[in-house]
């Protein structure tokens with residue numbers, strides 16, 4: 001009995017709608033967390049995973065209330081505890097690490113001081129001991145030179161370092177249970193891999209139990225012993241990590257794993273139809289019924305109960321789990337994408353440099369940009385009609401910057417952007433004619449921000465139609481309905497506002513708006529990163545379908561290498577605004593690679609317990625590109641000496657037609673990376 | 675599968691929306707009280723000329739400073755005029771002038787604020803400096819200067835008040851525009867090549883409108899107080915037109931023995947200000963704007 005640290009019993013949490021109806025966010029949840037174990041809670045947005053994690057530290061968000069059940073920590077119910085008693089537990093016994101550590105740290109206090117405060121609050125150490133403990137903690141979370149870090153302010157640290165400090169602060173009270181709510185979401189791939197590795201180390205080293213909440217099965221797979229899958233406020237599957245990832249016996253998890261793109265598989269994964277019902281939608285029967293591939297008539301009106309299968313040590317909420325038991329593992333089918341790129345060049349960037357530097361008065365007067373070390377430099381890419389070319393790289397590598405210049409939103413410093421072999425496009429919006437603007441359209445990362453909240457879907461899609469084609473009345477209406485159909489939305493969506501749409505639906509509207517202009521090129525900036533995994537594949541499939549139908553060219557920016565693998569024909573890898581590697585996808589994802597590509601590929605988190613990330617380089621963040629030599633010299637683990645620091649590396653071609661910019665000869669790279 | 679009504683929303687006409695906002699406002703006790711007071715004052719302003727029992731300017735020395743009675747409900751003032759008549763008429767000028775003054779404040783403040791938020795950079799800096807410079811002049815001094823130069827006619831008072839109370843609206847409109855301008859839908863509209871006018875009209879105004887309207891409503895109550903202060907100092911409404919500010923000023927010396935001549939206009943003025951204030955607050959809440967986070971300027 002004593003090895004159970006947290007026990008959730010029949011927990012229901014909900015809120016009252018404006019009309020006074022009781023709406024459930026968590027429905028009758030029961031689970032246990034054992035000592036020293038790491039449990040991953042996975043689910044899409046709105047599934048209630050964070051609410052559950054917060055309840056485990058006795059916290060119910062404002063506006064929500066406990067409808068029934070309890071959360072027992074060491075046999076006392078946290079949910080009806082006095083706040084004075086709770087304070088004694090929080091921080092000391094149960095600690096929490098939030099998603100955005102940068103925001104959780106107080107901006108104007110030094111790191112060391114903040115950790116000291118946590119120590120004063122949560123431990124009985126005296127000043128001397130605390131001082132020792134601070135550097136011990138910073139060491140434990142593997143921050144370089146703890147003494148100097150302790151004297152810095154939060155904004156002087158990178159995102160990954162801030163997250164490490166948050167871990168150090170959480171460990172200050174030597175908690176028995178650590179709750180982590182999306183602790184690596186929003187961090188770079190490489191940083192993410194490092195933070196997860198640190199968490200694994202800490203779990204082993206200190207024996208702390210952890211509850212790790214995330215929407216990302218890839219991250220969950222790396223840390224969890226056990227996984228809880230949530231859907232629509234219910235636990236639908238719970239069991240040992242390996243079994244859940246290898247042989248998921250619930251149709252939702254099964255579909256989810258099938259829809260996540262993998263590095264090893266080129267092509268688009270199958271998508272899961274529909275979206276999770278919003279809380280408050282009253283349903284008889286299984287909540288996954290609409291989207292289920294295994295459903296039967298009885299699922300429609302009967303709700304399955306969570307059933308414990310002793311031999312598998314797994315709980316599942318499905319009538320038909322036996323059908324899935326028979327499938328030995330997840331067979332992922334992918335639709336190979338058709339490469340319908342023509343030989344004709346549609347867009348050419350030559351010698352493009354872009355600078356954000358503030359210009360001196362003299363330069364402003366002569367309307368020129370001078371900057372010796374611009375943010376983006378020497379970009380040469382030739383884009384063919386009908387292809388999908390991806391730009392990849394960590395945050396700050398200049399992906400969005402390049403897109404902005406192509407769209408005419410940001411003036412280039414040097415270089416030419418040429419459309420259709422002979423038309424030069426100015427990077428200044430004012431110098432482009434309406435047709436130049438029409439041929440290039442943008443789709444953004446976050447549809448919440450890219451759709452005007454005060455416009456209906458109809459008004460949103462009508463904008464380009466009116467602007468470029470002057471459509472009116474009946475014809476405008478016909479075109480809108482047509483476009484909605486193309487993105488698989490019914491015409492009843494026309495009168496809806498963005499807030500009445502799910503994330504995937506919003507992104508479809510944004511896609512429809514882009515296609516309304518009949519563009520030749522669409523710039524996609526992280527178009528799936530704000531979407532739930534189960535919706536992501538559907539949007540990718542839609543984009544691919546539309547591209548094949550219209551012969552559009554995509555420039556696809558993403559930090560997710562598996563997504564890029566799935567959809568792109570060609571990949572360009574950027575570091576600090578400089579190209580490292582450009583080539584056909586198939587070849588970029590194979591060795592030999594540029595040392596930076598190698599780092600990126602190694603850091604990809606896959607939802608597979610057998611594939612562990614390989615951490616090749618440190619996850620330091622560089623402020624500025626180096627003035628001379630290779631852009632990657634500061635982090636490269638294969639650096640060959642002075643030449644890398646002095647000379648810009650040459651482009652070398654691999655057998656697959658892949659261009660790599662490194663001083664190490666291709667043959668040698670191949671040997672070392674095997 | 676049945677879908678709960680909470681996620682279903684039909685497109686509503688403008689009239690329906692306004693109606694709904696008013697209902698929401700009235701559903702809170704403070705909003706209900708505020709609205710009732712405001713509506714009462716507006717109706718009173720319209721009908722008072724027809725229901726006033728006496729002539730507001732009829733001076734009668736034999737009736738000086740009568741205490742309230744069945745005949746003169748609120749008593750009479752030092753010139754023997756009926757205080758009740760003058761009180762119910764006394765809000766008309768103030769209400770009208772400040773209403774139109776607020777409209778002017780909304781218009782120029784809102785447009786300038788949106789413009790500054792949109793263009794940003796140097797122009798924004800310069801304009802905001804100028805606005806700040808004006809803000810630092812005590813407005814009452816500036817008003818007195820204007821009024822003594824140009825007189826106290828309505829044509830002077832409305833734009834002058836509108837100008838001084840628009841400064842705060844510039845800030846609110848500018849801040850709201852700044853919030854919106856960074857959003858991708860504006861970038862998207864720019865990249866498509868929409869004109870600045872179209873971006874302001876279609877993308878920005880719908881998103882900043884509520885914040886500006888709420889600020890305007892709040893400014894109305896302050897402007898009313900400001901205008902009454904002017905009257906009190908003798909620079910607002912000219913006698914014998916009844917006005918609360920003026921009435922308070924005239925009767926305040928008699929307070930010790932003829933309190934009624936002061937109390938009635940004070941109740942009139944303060945209830946109207948409270949009414950507008952409560953209404954503006956309820957308006958903000960109904961639109962989902964949290965005023966408490968914004969410090970008044």
Ligand SMILES: Nc1ncnc2c1ncn2[C@@H]1O[C@H](COP(=O)(O)OP(=O)(O)OP(=O)(O)O)[C@@H](O)[C@H]1O
Nearest residue numbers: 356375393394395396397398399400401402559623
């Ligand atoms: N408006 C700006 N002013 C100054 N510097 C900027 C500005 N926008 C971006 N930068 C800098 O330019 C570099 C490239 O930024 P960019 O947004 O293009 O990166 P990205 O590859 O799109 O990154 P992410 O994956 O985070 O979107 C970064 O160092 C960033 O700090």
Ligand code: SF4
Nearest residue numbers: 286292295299318319
């Ligand atoms: S109960 Fe039926 S509908 Fe629900 S997941 Fe199982 S098979 Fe699908």
Ligand code: SF4
Nearest residue numbers: 630633636644662663
């Ligand atoms: S040129 Fe040198 S520093 Fe750059 S990637 Fe190659 S080995 Fe590393």
Ligand SMILES: [Mg+2]
Nearest residue numbers: 399400401525
């Ligand atoms: Mg970006």
